[in-house]
Amino acid sequence: MKLILLGPPGAGKGTEAELLKKELSVRHISTGDMLREQVKSGASLGQQAKRYMDSGRLVPDDIVIRMVSERIQELGIKESFALDGFPRTRIQAESLDGTLEKSGRPIDLVLYFETSAPVVIQRLSGRRVCRQCGLNYHVQNMPPKKDGICDQCEGELYQRPDDSEETIRTRLKAYQDQTAELIGYYQAKGLLRKIPGDYEAIKLFEYLKDLFQREGLS
Numbered sequence: 289m290k291l292i293l294l295g296p297p298g299a300g301k302g303t304e305a306e307l308l309k310k311e312l313s314v315r316h317i318s319t320g321d322m323l324r325e326q327v328k329s330g331a332s333l334g335q336q337a338k339r340y341m342d343s344g345r346l347v348p349d350d351i352v353i354r355m356v357s358e359r360i361q362e363l364g365i366k367e368s369f370a371l372d373g374f375p376r377t378r379i380q381a382e383s384l385d386g387t388l389e390k391s392g393r394p395i396d397l398v399l400y401f402e403t404s405a406p407v408v409i410q411r412l413s414g415r416r417v418c419r420q421c422g423l424n425y426h427v428q429n430m431p432p433k434k435d436g437i438c439d440q441c442e443g444e445l446y447q448r449p450d451d452s453e454e455t456i457r458t459r460l461k462a463y464q465d466q467t468a469e470l471i472g473y474y475q476a477k478g479l480l481r482k483i484p485g486d487y488e489a490i491k492l493f494e495y496l497k498d499l500f501q502r503e504g505l506s
């Protein structure tokens with residue numbers, strides 16, 4: 289199963305990708321997580337990326353393209369994966385087509401998380417992330433068992449600097465201006481499936497499992 293998760297920030301891509309990983313052994317490839325790792329480790333790639341991320345703008349294409357193609361080459365040819373947060377521009381999408389074609393791993397489906405603006409803003413502004421393992425929580429929708437502490441690893445939860453109100457607006461604009469055109473790009477290839485991003489996480493996962501069955505993917 290080779291999937292692209294497409295949709296605005298706050299659509300629930302990362303949450304569904306974690307469920308796919310846990311229940312269906314699908315690798316979760318998140319460019320946001322990979323970039324945050326680079327920032328944390330102090331690598332030069334991270335230093336270049338940080339100022340874009342903190343201000344809510346997209347990191348330059350060549351940086352993310354290189355990072356993702358290396359990651360995909362590392363995977364076994366039959367391994368299932370879900371790309372979360374990549375591609376985000378037409379140039380990234382075209383480059384991904386090339387990488388996947390060359391290595392004989394065509395995409396099966398592009399899941400487009402159709403999500404309304406108030407839901408996105410509510411999710412992003414209440415999001416908390418584990419500093420240690422990167423798992424996402426939400427102060428109302430998905431609270432941890434212990435306040436401020438990760439259920440999975442007991443790491444400290446924090447609010448991402450780019451989840452502030454002003455930066456959320458910049459990210460949503462970047463999505464509209466640079467990423468939304470990929471809906472048409474994948475529709476034209478017959479790969480796009482619209483899914484109800486406003487659904488609560490578990491209900492949406494049930495919806496996905498039905499969809500995979502209808503598509504002959506499970």
Ligand code: ADP
Pocket residue numbers: 296297298319320321323340341342344345346347348349352372373374375376380450459
């Ligand atoms: P969200 O989907 O909630 O906006 P991500 O964790 O996917 O957050 O991404 C955080 C930031 O990392 C983005 O705002 C952007 O700066 C950078 N980033 C992640 N993926 C890409 C990408 N494919 N292209 C360019 N920048 C990216």
Ligand code: ZN
Pocket residue numbers: 418419420421422423438439440441442443
């Ligand atoms: Zn954790």
